[in-house]
Amino acid sequence: MLMPYFLHIREENGLFYALDLGGTNFRVLRVQLAGTEGRILQQEYEEVSIPQALMVGSNEELFDFIVAELASFITREGEGFHPLLGRQRELGFTFSFPVKQTSIDSGNLLKWTKGFAIKETVGKDVVEELQAAMGRHKLDMRVTALVNDTVGTLAGGRYWNEDVMVAVILGTGSNACYVERADAIPKWRGVLPKSGSTVINMEWGSFWSSHLPRTPVDDTLDADSLNPGDQGFEKLISGMYLGDIVRRILLKMAEEAALFGNTVPSNLFIPFILRTPDVSAMHADESADLKEVTRVLRVVFKTQASLRVRKIVVDVCDTVAGRAARLVAAGVVGILKKIGRDTVGNIDMARLKNNLAGKGRKTVVAMDGGLYEHYPKFRTYLNDTAVELLGKEAAEQVAVELSKDGSGIGAALLAASHSQYS
């Protein structure tokens, strides 16, 4: 999908909002911008978890819920935030699902992913739906930008550092985008953008290749999911699924090799009962007797196991997270190759052109999402694999950085740069 967004947003001033609808939670956020010098004077945010029922309920209920939370957040606008008299508050809407974007502030939902399945929203303009819910709540606010979370993360990252060329989301789901030369895009129609570059939202969650290391466990996870046959890459790598892959493997081992004794613990049959944060916690357990593993097995599966079996459980976590992180690294390196930032030579050329030789500038990959943020072993595998694939020297020119809430801040920035008043 081509996204002709501006890649340079620095000068904006004033109060702007963002609403970030991801997969598990949504975030509401406000920033007070003060131009090139002051940048972000203040920011505040709140996170609300989305009740499961609303993810598969009705369109109106979902948007009403979101707008009610947003309205209540606005009533708590603290000191240091200054709405301008007589002006509507403006909002950037980060929407982390595949959309056919029709303009900066409109786009139709192509399909839900992750845990969402609300048929009536598919095909609709999600900005119109949000704006209509605002109308129902008498909330005087205007949505001025519809932003994919990867694009928001890229915009947020580039606000501080123009070396950010790639953004990757590793949260409930996964996606990536990158800065591409417009003339490298065969399907570009019309006038090339002034900057010569644009942003490609890859929707890599739906990437599929027969070379991907898919197992029968992945096949059954896919078949049992809300979107069978879809988002194949996402189902191998993202936070929504890693816990359930581990559960399915443990279930198989319990059934075929009596991993937990002669009866299979009944909770092992419950889809998604094991969450990725539990996997991360067990994987990080360095106690001699694997206390955390004992705790998770007790709390989640209502079972216990010998130390030998607990070690096997950790091995399973390691295998599943390791596979995911290595696949993400391969994806990132693929992007770097595409934009010619995967070898020392290429990077040096780029530096020379910008007269930056010797200044140690890098190609930066901005990462956002709970999986990347909260799973240290995953991060280590990702970084190690990137070094393995790029080689040590080229890898030194690449920095993978956490851009916390980059997607929300980026959306507020894009709302500002597309303000109806500017």
Ligand code: ADP
């Ligand atoms: P989204 O915007 O898609 O809702 P977030 O960026 O908020 O996603 O990330 C939430 C996801 O991050 C959760 O669904 C979970 O899979 C993952 N996550 C959260 N905490 C942890 C953790 N401690 N370890 C591993 N993964 C985690």
Ligand code: MG
């Ligand atoms: Mg998100």
